[in-house]
């Protein structure tokens with residue numbers, strides 16, 4: 001199902017929102033350049049978790065923590081997908097009419113955290129230190145930390161924002 005989806009990768013140099021067909025990303029050594037400044041995009045950097053040898057076996061140790069109005073949920077190699085939306089069977093239930101029933105999900109995929117918008121009104125994503133973007137049926141790799149707004153534009157200090165941070 002992800003073969004034809006568009007994934008967005010921010011350029012660390014100029015902040016450009018590069019759109020890439022995610023089917024092209026199956027190999028980890030692929031080189032993709034920014035459409036604006038031609039810098040090589042850092043796909044493998046902070047979005048790929050480090051593995052640590054523990055007890056002779058490789059084990060991912062990265063973890064994403066989502067926080068919304070006092071509730072926290074983790075996404076990692078054990079719990080690999082978290083859904084967000086207005087319907088009460090979502091992992092994170094958003095009590096806001098602008099949120100769709102199933103609005104978006106975050107998936108841990110090949111060592112990356114991918115936020116995927118499924119909604120009518122779109123998803124606002126503000127990664128720390130970057131300009132905000134609106135996703136419409138698109139995916140984005142998220143890293144470090146930031147805030148997410150479902151159907152609403154959020155700022156870093158917005159009380160309606162869903163906050164996330166990734167630790168490696």
Ligand SMILES: [Zn+2]
Nearest residue numbers: 011014034037
């Ligand atoms: Zn660039």
